[in-house]
Amino acid sequence: MYYIYHWFNAETNEVFYVGLGTGNRRYQTRNRNKLFKAYYAKNNCGVRVFKDGLDYEEGRQLEIEQIKELSPCCNMTKGGEKTNGAKISKTLTGRTLSQEHKDNVSRGIKQWYKERATEGKRTLNGKKAAVLSRDKNVIRTFDAKYKVGTWLHKEHGYGNNERSAQRKADKYFKTKELFDERFYFIEIVVDKQ
Incomplete structure (x- = not known):
């Protein structure tokens, strides 16, 4: 019922x-x-x-x-x-x-x-993202985690589209392991106050 x-x-x-x-x-x-x-x-x-x-x-x-x-x-x-x-x-x-x-x-x-925006929350999930080189120098920062997929796809040719590139990166955000022997991905928590 x-x-x-x-x-x-x-x-x-x-x-x-x-x-x-x-x-x-x-x-x-x-x-x-x-x-x-x-x-x-x-x-x-x-x-x-x-x-x-x-x-x-x-x-x-x-x-x-x-x-x-x-x-x-x-x-x-x-x-x-x-x-x-x-x-x-x-x-x-x-x-x-x-x-x-x-x-x-x-x-x-x-x-x-x-x-x-009026609450001062700068991103959808309150997190920014950074891409680090193999020797852990900052290559690029993003105002939202999903934008890493766009960058990976457009700049480096990963994945069939931006979303598939982001899915590849998501695993590495969690494990903090080296992605394709080139990049580390980290989340940066934004202060929501």
């Missing part, structure tokens, strides 16, 4: 996310979109079951109705999609998105970045 759940702001009681789930899905904060994670990190939040004992089709329909009625700020779709944990981008492949949907997502992401 399925249920509809609401994530809400415990201080204002405003619903910021509506979902369809089974088991303990309502309690999970991982595998959520960026808007949800940003809102959850900044606010005192709670979750409640709106209606349970639903079959899948009833649940899908009610989720769509609830999202339309409540206009929660962290839902990125109109609801009713069966994702089973898949990323939203995969579930939307081949679908034409309305301009209203694109504008809502864009507005939400811009607001999230704006709030981060």
Whole structure:
């Protein structure tokens, strides 16, 4: 059996996310979109079951109705999609998105970045990155860790694309071992105050 759940702001009681789930899905904060994670990190939040004992089709329909009625700020779709944990981008492949949907997502992401900037957080994850030579001299610094992949791909030809180059580098960020007998990668934690 399925249920509809609401994530809400415990201080204002405003619903910021509506979902369809089974088991303990309502309690999970991982595998959520960026808007949800940003809102959850900044606010005192709670979750409640709106209606349970639903079959899948009833649940899908009610989720769509609830999202339309409540206009929660962290839902990125109109609801009713069966994702089973898949990323939203995969579930939307081949679908034409309305301009209203694109504008809502864009507005939400811009607001999230704006709030981060006013809080003095200089990077998405509060970390910078540095690339060191084999003899541990600084070659280059980056304001975000993912930019190392861009640099590796464009400047040195690693990986099929920037993301694949970053995946290669990620392992070496963790182990702090020498990458391809050439580079060390280190994270630099940014003071968030």
